[in-house]
Amino acid sequence: MKSSEALTTIFREQGLRVTPQRQEIFRLLDGDDSHPTVESLFDRARAHMATISLKTVYQTVHDLEALGEVRVLDLGTGSVRVDPNVEDDHHHLLCTACGLVRDLPVELDGLHVPIRYRRDFTVDDVQVIFRGRCDHCSDRV
Ligand SMILES: [Zn+2]
Ligand SMILES: [Zn+2]
Numbered sequence: 376m377k378s379s380e381a382l383t384t385i386f387r388e389q390g391l392r393v394t395p396q397r398q399e400i401f402r403l404l405d406g407d408d409s410h411p412t413v414e415s416l417f418d419r420a421r422a423h424m425a426t427i428s429l430k431t432v433y434q435t436v437h438d439l440e441a442l443g444e445v446r447v448l449d450l451g452t453g454s455v456r457v458d459p460n461v462e463d464d465h466h467h468l469l470c471t472a473c474g475l476v477r478d479l480p481v482e483l484d485g486l487h488v489p490i491r492y493r494r495d496f497t498v499d500d501v502q503v504i505f506r507g508r509c510d511h512c513s514d515r516v
């Protein structure tokens with residue numbers, strides 16, 4: 376994802392609204408590798424900006440996704456997760472106990488769809504989720 380300043384310029388060029396509330400979301404997402412939920416972004420933004428609404432957060436994330444600046448992931452944790460790392464192709468590690476999501480920037484060679492299943496279909500993108508438990512959660516069992 377680009378910096379808050381660059382996104383402000385891009386949003387204006389695209390005729391999209393830029394407000395202090397939206398810029399707060401840009402800043403929160405910039406460099407955040409925790410794959411936050413929209414709700415947690417809202418909670419963090421609200422802590423120092425009382426005038427922000429959940430709807431604004433959703434709309435801003437949606438606009439960022441449409442511009443290709445974030446990915447919105449449904450990893451089966453109940454809430455969609457926002458991933459600002461669109462620069463590097465990566466897979467994910469997911470803790471099924473606490474919902475921790477970590478980038479896995481490795482190439483998984485040999486992952487391919489056999490020709491007989493590929494007919495009439497073109498694969499553009501592969502994302503693998505490794506489910507398990509983080510150390511913190513393993514220790515608590
Ligand atoms: Zn965990
Ligand atoms: Zn990621």
